[in-house]
Amino acid sequence: MYRIGIDVGGTFTDFVMLNAEDGHVAYYKRSSSPHDPSEAIALGLAEFLEVENVSAGSIGFLGHGTTVATNMIIERRGVSTGLLTTKGFRDVLAIGRQSRPGLYDYRVRKPDPLVPRRNRLEVDERLAADGSVLSPLDEADVAEQARKLKEAGVESIAICFLHSYRNAAHERAARRVVEKVFPEAYVSISSQVLPEFREYERTSTTVLNAYIGPKMRGYTRQLRSRLEELKVPVQPMTIHSNGGLLSLDTVEELPVLTCLSGPAAGVVGAAALGLVSGIPNLITFDVGGTSTDVSLIADGKPSYTSKREITHLPLKMPMIDIHVIGAGGGSIAWIDHAGALKVGPQSAGAYPGPVAYGHGGTQPTLTDAQIVLQRLNPVAILNGRMAVDREGAWAVIKEKIADPLGMSVEDAAFGMVRIAIANMSRAIRSISIEHGHDLADFTLASFGGAGPLHSSDAAIECGIKQILVPQEPGTMCARGILLSDISRDFVRTEMTLANPTGWGRLRSLFAEMVAEGDAWLTRENVERPLRSFDCVVEARYKGQNHEIRIPMPSEDSGDLDELLATYRDAYRAEYGNVISTRPVEVVNCRVRASGAVPKADLAPVRQEGELDDALIERRQVYFGPDVGWREARVFARAKLPGDERIEGPAIVEEMSSTTVILPSQTFHVDAIGNMIIAC
Numbered sequence: 001m002y003r004i005g006i007d008v009g010g011t012f013t014d015f016v017m018l019n020a021e022d023g024h025v026a027y028y029k030r031s032s033s034p035h036d037p038s039e040a041i042a043l044g045l046a047e048f049l050e051v052e053n054v055s056a057g058s059i060g061f062l063g064h065g066t067t068v069a070t071n072m073i074i075e076r077r078g079v080s081t082g083l084l085t086t087k088g089f090r091d092v093l094a095i096g097r098q099s100r101p102g103l104y105d106y107r108v109r110k111p112d113p114l115v116p117r118r119n120r121l122e123v124d125e126r127l128a129a130d131g132s133v134l135s136p137l138d139e140a141d142v143a144e145q146a147r148k149l150k151e152a153g154v155e156s157i158a159i160c161f162l163h164s165y166r167n168a169a170h171e172r173a174a175r176r177v178v179e180k181v182f183p184e185a186y187v188s189i190s191s192q193v194l195p196e197f198r199e200y201e202r203t204s205t206t207v208l209n210a211y212i213g214p215k216m217r218g219y220t221r222q223l224r225s226r227l228e229e230l231k232v233p234v235q236p237m238t239i240h241s242n243g244g245l246l247s248l249d250t251v252e253e254l255p256v257l258t259c260l261s262g263p264a265a266g267v268v269g270a271a272a273l274g275l276v277s278g279i280p281n282l283i284t285f286d287v288g289g290t291s292t293d294v295s296l297i298a299d300g301k302p303s304y305t306s307k308r309e310i311t312h313l314p315l316k317m318p319m320i321d322i323h324v325i326g327a328g329g330g331s332i333a334w335i336d337h338a339g340a341l342k343v344g345p346q347s348a349g350a351y352p353g354p355v356a357y358g359h360g361g362t363q364p365t366l367t368d369a370q371i372v373l374q375r376l377n378p379v380a381i382l383n384g385r386m387a388v389d390r391e392g393a394w395a396v397i398k399e400k401i402a403d404p405l406g407m408s409v410e411d412a413a414f415g416m417v418r419i420a421i422a423n424m425s426r427a428i429r430s431i432s433i434e435h436g437h438d439l440a441d442f443t444l445a446s447f448g449g450a451g452p453l454h455s456s457d458a459a460i461e462c463g464i465k466q467i468l469v470p471q472e473p474g475t476m477c478a479r480g481i482l483l484s485d486i487s488r489d490f491v492r493t494e495m496t497l498a499n500p501t502g503w504g505r506l507r508s509l510f511a512e513m514v515a516e517g518d519a520w521l522t523r524e525n526v527e528r529p530l531r532s533f534d535c536v537v538e539a540r541y542k543g544q545n546h547e548i549r550i551p552m553p554s555e556d557s558g559d560l561d562e563l564l565a566t567y568r569d570a571y572r573a574e575y576g577n578v579i580s581t582r583p584v585e586v587v588n589c590r591v592r593a594s595g596a597v598p599k600a601d602l603a604p605v606r607q608e609g610e611l612d613d614a615l616i617e618r619r620q621v622y623f624g625p626d627v628g629w630r631e632a633r634v635f636a637r638a639k640l641p642g643d644e645r646i647e648g649p650a651i652v653e654e655m656s657s658t659t660v661i662l663p664s665q666t667f668h669v670d671a672i673g674n675m676i677i678a679c
Contacts (some may be wrong), residue, residue: 001020001021001058001059001060001061002018002019002020002054002058002060002061002613003015003017003020003059003060003061003062003479003482003598004017004018004045004059004061004062004063005018005063005064005265005342005479005480005481005482006045006062006063006064006065006066006260006478006481007065007262007265007266007288007475007477007478007481008032008037008040008041008064008065008066008067008331009032009036009067009070009262009288009449009477010032010071010197010288010289010290010291010328010347010349011031011032011288011289011290011328011329011330011353012030012031012032012288012289012449012474012658013028013029013030013032013033013040013041013044013448013477014027014028014029014474014477014478015027015028015029015030015044015045015048015475015478016028016046016472016478016479016481016482017052017054017085018482018536020060025471026048026051026052026654027472027473027475027655027656028048028475029044029045029382029449029474029655030042030043030044030047030363031351031353032661034071034351036222036417037066037219037376038219038222038223038226039070039226041064041223041226041227041573042223042226042227042229042230044402044611045227045230046230049230052075052278056230056231056232057231057233059232059233059234060232060492061237061482061597062227062232062234062236062237063236063237063238063239063245063480063481063482063484064223064236064237064238064239064481065238065239065260065261065262065263065265065477065480066238066258066261066262066503067262068215068216068219068258068263069212069255069256069258069259069261070213070259070260070310071312071673072212072215072216073208073211073212073259073310073313073347073535074310074311076114076323077215078114078156078211078212078215079154079155079156079186079211079213079214079215079531080119080152080154080155080156081114081115081119081154081155081156081157081158081207081210081211082119082120082121082149082156082157082158083114083115083119083120083121083124083148083153083157083158083159083160083162083203083207084121084123084142084145084149084157084158084159084160084174084178085120085121085122085123085160085162085203086122086123086125086126086161086294086384087122087123087124087125087164087217087634088122088164088278089116089122089199089203090117090120090121090122090150091120092199092200092203093113093114093115093120093200093203093204093207094113094117095200096110096200096417097112097200098101105457106482106674107671110312111311111312111313113577114207114208114211115158115211115560116456117208118152119149119152119154119164121145121148121149122144122145122304123137123138123141123145123161123174123501124137124138124141125137125138125161125164125170125174126162126289127161127162127164127166127167127170128163129163129205130166130169131163131166131167131168132257133167133170134196135210137169137170137173137174139173139174139177140498142173142178143176143177143180143181144175144223146177146178146181146182149185150155150182150185151180152247152335154173154183154185155177155185155186155214156185156186156187156188156210156213156214157170157182157185157186157187157188157189158187158188158189158190158203158206158207158210158211158212159174159175159178159187159189159206160189160190160199160202160206160207161174161190162199164189164190164191164195164490165190165191165194165195165196165197165202168189168191168192168195168492171189171190171191171192172189172191174189175187175189185615186213186214186217187210188206188207188209188210188213190202190203190205190206192253192254192577193205193206193209193254193256193493194206194316194317194491194541195492195493196316196456196491196493196588197493197495197587197588198316200314200474201307201314201316202316204314204315204316205209205256205314205315205316205317205674208256208259208313208315209254209255209256211287212255212256213252215257216252216255216258216590217252220238220248220251220252222677223236224236224248225476229472233247234420234557235247237486238251238258238261238270239258239261239262239265239480239481239484240257240258240260240261240262240264240336240488241257241258241259241260241264241317241318241319241320242257242264242304242317242318242319242320242487242488242489242592242604243264243265243268243302243487244485244486244487244488244592244594245481245484245485245486245597246258246303246485246486246488246524249521249523250488250520250524251377255477256315256317256595256619257313257317257455257488259308259310259317259319259604260308260320261314262477263286263293263295263320263322263324263405263477264319264320264322264445264480264509265477265478265480265481265484266284266286266448266476266477266480267284267286267295267297267302267320267322267480268302268320268435268480268483268484269470269476269477269479269480269481269482269483270282270284270297270445270447270470270476270480270501271300271301271302272295272480272483273445273468273470273672273674274297274300274443274468274600275300276672277468277670277672277674278496279349279443279466279468280297280300281297281298281299281441281442281443282296282297282442282444282445282468283295283296283297283428283431283432283439283442283443283444283445283464284296284445284447284601285424285428285444285445285446285453285454285455285458286447286448286476286477287327287328287329287424287446287448287450287451287453287454288328288329288448288449288450289328289330289347289349289353289449289450290326290328290330290331290347290349291324291325291326291327291328291347292324292325292327292328292423292424292427292448293322293323293324293448294322294323294424294427294428294430294431295320295321295322295323295431296321296431296432296435296437296442298437302320302321303319303320303321303431304318304319304320304321304549305318305320306318306491308317312320312556312579317489318489318491318517318590318592319320321431323427323430325344325345325423325424325426326344326345326346326347327343327344327345327366327420327423327424327425327427328344328347328366328450329354329365329366329367329370329449329453330347330348330349330353330354330365330366330367331343331344331345331346331347331348331366331420331663332344332346332347332348332363332365333359333363333364333365333366333367333369333397333400333401333416334346334363334400335400335401335404335405337449339405341401341405341412341415341416341419341458342419343366343416343419343423344366344423347365347574348361348363348365348431348591353365354367354368354371354393355368355389355392355393355395355396356371356389356390356392356393357386357388357389358387358388358389358392362396363396363400364393364397364400364416365451365664366416366417366420366450367393368393368396368397369397369413369414369416369417369616370392370413370415370417370450370453371388371390371393372390372393372394372397372409372410372413372491372622373410373413373414373417373621373622374390374620374621374622375453375621375622375651375652375658375660376388376453377658378390380609381658382656383536383654383655385453386459390404392468394409397409397412397413397416397509397668398412401413401416401660403426409479410595410629411625413622414533414622414624414625417454417457417601418457418624420454421454421457421458421461424454424462425458425461425462428430428444428462428464429462439462439463439464440463440464440465440525442464443464443466443467444458444459444462444464444465444466444467444468444584445467445468445470446468446469446473447469447470447473447474447476447477447657448473448474448476448657449473449474449656449657450657451469451473451657451659452469452473452652452657452658452659453657453659453660454660455469455659455677456659456660456661456665456677457469457660457662457669458603460679461678462678465679466676466677466678466679467676467677468674468675468676468677469652469659469675469676469677470673470675471637471654471672471673471674472654472655472656473656473657473659474655474656474657475656476654482599483599484597485523485594485595485596485597486524486526486594486595486596486597487592487593487594487595488517488520488592488593489590489591489592489593490516490517490520490590490591490592490593491588491589491590492509492511492513492586492588492589493588494506494509494586494587494588494589495585496585496586496589497542497583497584497585497586498539498564498567498583498584498585498586499560499583500560502586503563505557505591506552507555508587509537509589510552510589511590513591514533514535514591514593516591517533517591517593518531518533518593520593523595524569524595526595527595530596530597531593531594531595532593532594532595532596533591533592533593533594534551534591534592534594535551535552535589535590535591536550536551536552536589536590536592537552537563537586537587537588537589537590538550538551538587538588538589538590539567539584539585539586539587540584540585540587541571541579541583541584541585542582542583542584542585543582545660547587548567548570548571548574549570549590550563550566550567550570551566552589553566564584567584591603609634609639609641610641611640611641611646612634613639613641613642614636614637614639614641615633615634615635615636616634616636616653617634618631618632618633618634619631619632620632620633621649621651621660623649623662623663627663630646630663631649632649632650632651633649633650633651634650634651634652634653635650635651635652635653636652636653636654637652637653637654637659637675638654640652640669641669642668642669642670642671642676643668643669643670643671644668644669645666645667645668646661646666646667647659647666647668648662648664648665648667649661649662649663650667652667659675659677661677665677665678665679666678
């Protein structure tokens with residue numbers, strides 16, 4: 001039986017296949033198909049199966065990560081959406097919050113709401129803050145507003161009523177009315193998407209779900225159809241933003257959960273690899289074709305957040321805390337009006353892609369610069385499957401960058417790399433130093449197709465002493481899918497004091513939420529012995545506006561005093577003191593329902609042989625104006641002997657990525673097959 005993980009990126013779609021019987025792992029890449037991501041999945045899977053001589057019928061698991069939802073939001077390619085809300089709250093999306101990205105920059109404009117005002121309609125109903133009914137739902141009014149939205153040509157409707165996180169009855173009744181009047185519409189209700197207080201964030205998240213829902217459903221159905229044509233016998237799973245797996249049925253219902261799908265899988269995989277390798281503190285450095293994604297892993301555990309924005313639109317969902325910037329292999333270099341060299345955030349993507357790929361690209365990219373510098377193979381990549389045009393890359397950098405700036409082509413290309421490294425390093429510092437972490441205590445886990453190309457420079461820039469490069473790093477996100485469990489987060493806003501009365505209410509509420517999670521795991525076909533539930537609360541001192549996330553004591557041994565002690569310790573760690581005169585208020589209760597699945601084996605890997613067996617060639621590589629062109633040994637990653645310490649400069653090539661080791665660095669291969677670089 002074979003387990004397959006697939007990650008759909010902006011430039012390449014990556015595949016990892018695990019033979020569950022003998023532990024053999026195989027890797028594959030092909031160009032993505034942005035017009036229809038399922039096409040690259042199906043074509044690449046068919047090619048991969050043929051290369052490995054595996055029949056589709058022997059696939060026992062297929063999981064995939066996707067950026068379809070995120071890209072739809074960023075590019076505003078969702079459907080025309082309407083909003084039904086409580087009378088008086090029509091403009092919540094437009095008003096938003098007082099905070100803004102540039103406090104003193106008058107040029108910064110708030111993004112236009114995804115739902116224009118003409119499609120934001122009010123309904124006569126009202127709930128109190130405790131969920132009691134102040135004004136009953138006028139179903140005739142709901143029907144009338146639904147008809148107006150139908151006539152306006154909307155395809156999807158979000159329903160978000162005031163305080164519905166306390167009482168979902170009005171929203172559920174409104175959905176039944178809308179489905180009767182407008183059965184073709186895709187309907188999202190906030191009490192299902194995000195039953196949590198704060199009206200703006202809850203409304204925004206529900207609207208995002210409705211905005212991408214119809215097209216996401218079309219994508220999942222197209223994917224099912226293509227896999228059925230290949231005679232794949234299992235239903236595919238999708239990794240979502242908290243690092244867990246979901247069925248496609250859940251994705252169609254709650255597509256907003258997948259907004260950081262692919263990058264989350266890479267963090268899950270890196271955390272598992274770090275623990276097995278004895279390196280629990282990591283900064284993940286995932287550089288693909290269009291973006292760089294960085295995240296912090298402390299003591300083997302990824303950082304989580306429930307507050308996120310996509311193009312300044314709030315998305316309030318539990319997710320792995322990943323910082324994303326527009327810097328990747330396909331990032332385009334350009335000169336601004338002041339004559340300064342810039343790199344990104346615009347990307348050449350998969351098509352037309354870098355000039356060197358020969359697909360019609362006309363703009364110089366970071367990949368073109370690396371090929372000019374001969375850090376990337378100047379003849380072919382992907383183990384020789386994709387030829388590259390170094391002369392074309394040289395010519396476009398000369399025309400667009402070097403000549404206008406009056407410098408050599410080598411220095412122009414190196415300048416492009418240095419600017420990208422500076423941007424990447426700022427992202428690394430933002431999730432580490434700015435949160436009180438010392439980068440000297442962390443190892444840089446480098447993956448993605450372009451991560452190992454840039455990690456040696458980025459580590460030196462940030463003062464990081466060690467780099468971990470996993471096997472086939474370009475497929476790490478796909479590999480992480482094979483290390484993920486089925487999971488989903490459930491949340492309820494409670495707003496109760498942490499006292500004996502509130503303690504009883506918390507126990508009762510968590511019992512209800514665990515039962516809800518258990519029912520969901522049943523629908524996901526998870527066997528009962530494989531189920532688990534993690535319970536946490538978000539609490540604050542009464543009168544404050546920001547919560548701290550702490551574990552809920554177990555029902556068997558924990559009590560209220562343990563909860564309060566844990567909160568005080570967490571508050572002291574975050575802020576340096578405690579406020580003993582104020583009571584603690586529990587705001588949100590969260591349950592993560594998980595179903596364990598078989599994992600990819602991370603057993604020790606031992607490569608025998610001599611270093612000379614791994615030597616491919618010696619190549620001139622440019623390391624900057626201070627060093628110039630230097631001869632570097634080029635090695636085949638698969639043939640590197642274990643534990644032998646090798647001095648730079650060196651280039652290590654494999655199918656999915658290329659690693660650069662600078663002249664001042666050394667590296668070796670550990671027992672798990674990771675390449676460890678000492679900076």
